[in-house]
Amino acid sequence: MKTDPKKLIKKNAALTHSEMQKVISHVQREQEGWHLNTLMIEGCDVPFKYKRNKPYRNLKGARVNLTYYPETEVVAGMEFEIMKVVRIRVA
Numbered sequence: 001m002k003t004d005p006k007k008l009i010k011k012n013a014a015l016t017h018s019e020m021q022k023v024i025s026h027v028q029r030e031q032e033g034w035h036l037n038t039l040m041i042e043g044c045d046v047p048f049k050y051k052r053n054k055p056y057r058n059l060k061g062a063r064v065n066l067t068y069y070p071e072t073e074v075v076a077g078m079e080f081e082i083m084k085v086v087r088i089r090v091a
Helices: 005-011
Strands: 016-031 034-041 048-052 063-075 078-090
Antiparallel strands (some): 063 078
């Protein structure tokens, strides 16, 4: 089932949708039975994170459409801003 980003944003105003963003770094690692994916997007200093059940192909250099919201993550007592990805599609 394909999701429409406009419907997601209509349900939750905190979501942001960006199109044709270039991925400059993509890292996957296993964490508690999930594959945690971290993307760095060109022109943005904040990491974009999402989880999948199975590994995914490398997105480095690809253009993607993202729907995400800001979140803070505490690591070793320090707060870091991340973007939690709700929907990702290769453009």
